[in-house]
Amino acid sequence: MKQKTKENLKSIRSYMINNYLISVLLILVIEVLARHSLTDGIRFVWDHPFLILLSAAILTAFYALALLVPKRNFVWLCITVVIVGLAVTNSILLCFRITPLAATDIALLTSVFEIMGIYLTVWQIILLVLLVLVVIAGLIYLGIRMKKQVYHPLLAVCNAVISILAVVLMIHIGDARGWLQTEFANLPDAYADNGFVYCFTRSLFDRGISKPDTYDEDTVDNILEDMKKQTTNEVEEKPNIIFIQLESFMDLKRMQGVTYSEEPTPVYSSLRKTCPGGFLKVPSVGAGTANTEFEILTGMTLDYFGAGEYPYKTVLQDETCESMAYNLRELGYRTGVLHNNTGSFYSRNKVFANLGFDYFVSSEYMENLSYNPIGWAKDKVLTGQIQHILKATSEPDLIYTITVQDHGKYPTELLENPHIKVSGFAPEDEERQNAFTYYVNQCHETDAFLGSLIATLNAFEEPVVLVLYGDHLPNLDITEEELASGNLFQTEYVIWSNKKMLEDYELSKKNENLYAYQLSAHVLKLFGMNNGLLTKFHQMYHNYDNYKSNLKILQYDMLYGKKEVYDGLSPYEPTDLQMGFDPIRITDVSSVGGSVYVMGKNFTESSFVFIDGKKQDTVFLNENTLMVSDKELEGGEEVYVAQLTDVSAQLSSTEVFIYGD
Known part of the structure; x- marks a missing residue:
């Protein structure tokens, strides 16, 4: 043995x-x-x-x-x-x-x-x-x-x-x-x-935030002591607040040795000179849009989460989290998200309910989309979407907007007759110069979108503040040595307001470099707003020596700990997130000449008819009519319309319509 x-x-x-x-x-x-x-x-x-x-x-x-x-x-x-x-x-x-x-x-x-x-x-x-x-x-x-x-x-x-x-x-x-x-x-x-x-x-x-060694009820109480003495400000006039997260966007003047046949982003360059702003430290380079988004919305830093973690795919699947949206809802704001890309990406259609948003308009709910050469939706569609929402609501709006046009993969073949020509790369870097040329021309179109949007907002009667920032630098193998200013983890932010805002508020022209998780608190402070524990924390303690260690304790307590900051019970409940600002609905169904016609409102090319639970080959006629060919209804069939992504994930659906009832 x-x-x-x-x-x-x-x-x-x-x-x-x-x-x-x-x-x-x-x-x-x-x-x-x-x-x-x-x-x-x-x-x-x-x-x-x-x-x-x-x-x-x-x-x-x-x-x-x-x-x-x-x-x-x-x-x-x-x-x-x-x-x-x-x-x-x-x-x-x-x-x-x-x-x-x-x-x-x-x-x-x-x-x-x-x-x-x-x-x-x-x-x-x-x-x-x-x-x-x-x-x-x-x-x-x-x-x-x-x-x-x-x-x-x-x-x-x-x-x-x-x-x-x-x-x-x-x-x-x-x-x-x-x-x-x-x-x-x-x-x-x-x-x-x-x-x-x-x-x-x-x-x-390695997932989530590890428990800090000093975490206990007394430590949390000590952090909150001064904040509890500060009351939440009463805000009389509430401006519409629009955040625009610009995909892979940067100030192109930061690239050393690169020249352009004309100014590629004249609107953005003018804003950088005349509006308050600065560098914005983001958590990633070349990718990771959702993590910059998370820091902006929650005031939390990714530094303390697991390696490569996306909170959208982990803790926020099941937990609510204090956010700018929840905080502004307390002030009577209508809160929503616009994104000219698919709604299920990063599980946004699920996560935004846990971040306090009322509605989410993804590309599946937008009309008149156009696409760039590699297939990303162009950003110009967002101007009309923002304008429609501002006009339709009586309450002040928080519109968090996520662009996508400047996304990679950047083609290495030279564009045919590019509007803006780029030079300055070494001869052996021809493919990289071609990719950069493509990127610059996409940024030029995004800049035109910003110009159109600002012109629209300037004519708007209500006060509006517009916050622009890049989510990360583009994936173009940029090195620190090629940057004239900032580093690879720094994009830029700019704060603009319309004429009425300039009359009612004194916006500081002083530039201030920030971390992404400080931006929302910084913006709200300009208008006397301090709703939310993390908003107060950033506004009060950002210059303290123990600022970051205390931030880790608060983040752990809110998401993984005993929620001592809320006396043991989070006050945030998931919202009933509406997909689309104007939801799809059916008003009538008819069966004529061997085809079924579904009448309703707010249909798009992502609308599909279901009959008795089975998806039908659907023809989009217009925003009010869908057609199913070679189909007849006898009576009693259950009909509904659903918005589907390109991989047939269902984002929302109408109520069931009983034909012939």
């Missing part, structure tokens, strides 16, 4: 040693793929011995799981396929954006399907699908054919536990010695410094 146990232990030890060596080789391959360079990958492995030992231990711990099942060779193969698949995915992803692959990206898969056609050609998508199917079919075949091995459950469990404990111990040692990063404020830099295996694994388990 003892001899058999010794043999089993020897077999497992040999298995683990072999896997450790294989893991070291895998890490070299992974880093070469991640860095798109053989020499850079080898240099990273050579310069970071502890990280390589730790990363190999992590992979070996995963391989230890294969010993828990009889067909360990098959499970080993599956684990290897997953590891290599993640490495290849990360390598491909870094061709399109700056941010590496993190575990939270898996939660965004449904959103990826909606925009895949912009980044890949039809043939590339077909080949990708075929490759995935071949891999799955191959694994199924091997899973059937591969034989079982001798199975030692107790020894396998002990080995797995020891492997995991070894990883935990190494992380503890690395953290104590300063060899590892445990907080990833800058995800691309963290992956570059710590390697893909460690960072991605950390993103698997």
Whole structure:
């Protein structure tokens, strides 16, 4: 018996040693793929011995799981396929954006399907699908054919536990010695410094905000002490407030050595000179729109969340959160979001209810959309949408607007007859210059949209304040050295107001650089508004030494703790979020000449007829009429209309109409 146990232990030890060596080789391959360079990958492995030992231990711990099942060779193969698949995915992803692959990206898969056609050609998508199917079919075949091995459950469990404990111990040692990063404020830099295996694994388990060491009821009370003494201001006149989050938009004058055939963004440049504003520190570069959005709306920083985490896809799926929308609703504002892209992206159609918005108008509820050469909706459609809402409401409005036109992937082929020509790039950077030329021309059109919007708002009788800011710099491989001012994590913001606002309020012309999570509190302070705990906190304490550590305590308490700030119970309930400012509805249904006609209001090309629960091939005739050809109704059928995304996700629907009733 003892001899058999010794043999089993020897077999497992040999298995683990072999896997450790294989893991070291895998890490070299992974880093070469991640860095798109053989020499850079080898240099990273050579310069970071502890990280390589730790990363190999992590992979070996995963391989230890294969010993828990009889067909360990098959499970080993599956684990290897997953590891290599993640490495290849990360390598491909870094061709399109700056941010590496993190575990939270898996939660965004449904959103990826909606925009895949912009980044890949039809043939590339077909080949990708075929490759995935071949891999799955191959694994199924091997899973059937591969034989079982001798199975030692107790020894396998002990080995797995020891492997995991070894990883935990190494992380503890690395953290104590300063060899590892445990907080990833800058995800691309963290992956570059710590390697893909460690960072991605950390993103698997590192979610939410860790409990601060000093968190307790007394600490929270001490933070709130001065804020509780400050009453919420009474606000007599309430301006309409419009935030516009400009996709990948930047002041193009910041690019050193790049020249343009004419001023690409004359409206924005004029605003930068004449209006209050400054640099805005955002949480990401080249991607991560929803995280900038989260910081602006909530006043919370992403610094304390998990590596690469999107709160929209984690905590805000189920939790409400104090936000600018909730705070302004207390003052009688109607709160809504406009976005000329699909409504289900980043689960916005679900999350905005937990952020206090009354309505959400996505592209599925907009008419007269036009598209740029790579398929993103142009921003000019938003002027009419904003104007319609301002005219339709009697109460003051908060309209949070998210543009999309300037989004990548930026084509590397030269545009045919571009309106604005770009020069200044080295001859070997021709493809990058072409991509930048495309981007500049899209920014030029977005700038024209801003000019049109400002002209519209200038003629509006009610006071309006307009806050413009970029969500992140574009994914164009811009380096710090190429920027004349600011850094890669800084966009800009500008605050403009119409004539009546200038008469009623004194807007400071002093420029002030801010973090994204400070912007909403900063704007509200200009008009004497201080609703909300985090609004008061930012307005009162942003210059204090313990500002950020106290902010972490408040964020933890609000989202994950005991909600001491609210005396144990959050006052925020999810809103009944209405999709579309003017909801779709049916007024009548007729069956004539072998076709069904559905009459109603506010239909768009994303409106589809359902009869007895089945989706019908629907022809959009106009905003009041939809047609279903080759269909007749006999009476009693249940008819409704639903707004669907490009992947047929339902955003909203009308009430059921009973034909012939």
